[in-house]
Amino acid sequence: MPKVIDHDERRREIVEVAKQIILKGGFEAATMRSIATEAGFANGALKHYFPGKDSIVAATFESILAEMEAAAYAPVSDDAGERLRHFLRTPLPRTEEEIASGRVVLALWEHAMSNDELADLYRGFLDRWRIAFDRYLTAAKDAGAIAVEPPYDVLIDEYTSVVIGAAVVNLMHPDGSRVAAYDRYLDGFLARLG
Template identity: 55%
Template sequence: MPKIIDHDQRRREIVAVAKKLIIQGGFEAATMRSIVAEAGFANGALKRYFPNKDSIVAATFQSVLAEMNEQIGSDEPSPDPREALRHDVEATLPLDQYRIDSARVLLALWEHSVSNDELAALYRAHLQDWRRRLAERIAAARGKGEPADAPAVIELAGEVIGVTIGANVTALMFPDGALIPEHRAYVDRLMRNLDD
């Protein structure tokens, strides 16, 4: 009897291998040949799941963004709007090894998306959704009855996104987590100064 293959599982395995190779050696390390070798597939087997490297890159990008969104929504949101905001901000900062590794993958993929319109559109949509969610959380946490599109709220959401992206970039230079206390201190300052 022929072996039944779960093709969706195979795709997830290939994406996991691509992510691992990017973490270890950057975007250039995730070649079709290295992915096939690391995954233990025959040479032609990879094309059955992904026709080219760009399709693997797109799937890896989507996977990392989905993991990030899952991290944000991993816990039941606190009924306290301030704690819900804290949770969401901390979920996007490189505060553990898993998130530091994910930052490495995201940064490699961001660079690639500059020359790939499909990936750029995917990331822009992610940024817009992230900004919207963050603005809603900030407006609720400030407790002033402001709408999520109030200028002060939008400005603060932009600041948080900018700091988060910067923290993910600098985490690459400190993969041992040396900057984690600094990132936690930022979250504490943000929460203290939320009403300003």
């Protein structure tokens, strides 16, 4: 009887390999050949799972963004203030894995400048994040956990810029040495809202 292959699992494995290659060598290092070799496939075998490098890159980008969203929106408490804190803390890279994912996203940003599909993926992520951020702020205001009045656009823009900046800083400090500074910033940001 032939061996049953889980094609979705194989795609996930290929995406994980692509993440590691991009992390170590940047976007240009993630060639079809290097991905196939690292994943243990024959050179042409990747085409059974992805038609080309761009589709692997898009799947890698989607995977990282989905992980970030799942972590940010995870139910952590019935308290609206705690949910807001969790939501705001999640995109600030803290662990080795989060810092690595952020560094891969940075490598993919440059490619997104010339790839409309990747740019649309990231814009969609940012749009969903802004909407969710507004909802978390509104819920915290309604529960009395924060005092600041809507509209929240300026606060959302400020925090988004800090998160993106944190990803860039971690490119230079992948050891996590800036995590304590992000915690202090988050505490100060929430204090201003209170």
